[in-house]
Amino acid sequence: MSEGAVHVAGFMLGLVGLVMVIIGVFVKGDTRQTLWGFIGGLLFWTGWVEFLFLYYARRYGVQPEIENGEIVTKPEYLIMPASFGMWVAIMVMYIFSTRNGCDFITWIQRKCFGKKQRTICAQPMTRHTSIVTFMEIIMMLWGLYLLLMFCYDKNFLGDHHP
Numbered sequence: 001m002s003e004g005a006v007h008v009a010g011f012m013l014g015l016v017g018l019v020m021v022i023i024g025v026f027v028k029g030d031t032r033q034t035l036w037g038f039i040g041g042l043l044f045w046t047g048w049v050e051f052l053f054l055y056y057a058r059r060y061g062v063q064p065e066i067e068n069g070e071i072v073t074k075p076e077y078l079i080m081p082a083s084f085g086m087w088v089a090i091m092v093m094y095i096f097s098t099r100n101g102c103d104f105i106t107w108i109q110r111k112c113f114g115k116k117q118r119t120i121c122a123q124p125m126t127r128h129t130s131i132v133t134f135m136e137i138i139m140m141l142w143g144l145y146l147l148l149m150f151c152y153d154k155n156f157l158g159d160h161h162p
Contacts, residue, residue, distance in 0.1 A: 007055060014047025016040075024130025037133030044134070045141050053080055072159070073152060081149050087142050094139070096120060102136055 001009065017040040024036025056062075057075035065073040094105050095112070099121045109117045152159045 003058075007051065010047045010051025010054070012047070014044050014049075014051070017043030017045070017047055021130050021134040024134075025128045027130070030129045033129035034133045037130035038137055040130070041134040041137035041141075045138060049138075049142075050076065053077070073149075077145070077149055080145055081153070083142070084146055087139070087146060090139065091143075100132070 020036050020040030020043065022040075024033045024040060027033050027036055053076035057079055062075035062078055064071045064075050065078060091105075094100065094102075095108055098105075099118075100106070109121055113120050150156045151161070
């Protein structure tokens with residue numbers, strides 16, 4: 001595909017994902033809403049997150065990481081750790097402001113707040129299963145990409161660290 005076609009395809013993929021998540025709000029049944037949110041979230045991530053990192057890496061001439069003549073990390077992944085602060089900001093909102101069904105966030109809340117968890121995280125956000133699933137898949141993908149990139153970064157652990 002030409003570069004222009006890739007950008008149009010990425011935009012359309014993200015748009016379809018966003019529309020699917022919104023449609024999922026109006027669908028009856030938690031399972032159906034979960035599927036709409038999950039699939040929509042995957043398409044949104046692939047289209048509007050990954051393709052935008054690709055676009056800006058190319059636009060600003062970010063070079064891939066090369067070792068022994070082979071590309072070990074693509075340019076779009078090298079700029080992704082710059083989004084860490086935004087990921088933390090959203091996680092702060094989830095950890096300090098919401099009671100939710102995410103086992104990981106609930107575990108963090110229990111460890112940080114102990115018996116005060118119900119006081120600090122008094123009530124859930126409005127519950128739309130499609131939106132909740134969408135945000136959970138986005139935050140998991142984002143967090144795991146960041147973890148992977150920090151682990152591979154030689155300034156932190158490096159790819160040969162146990």
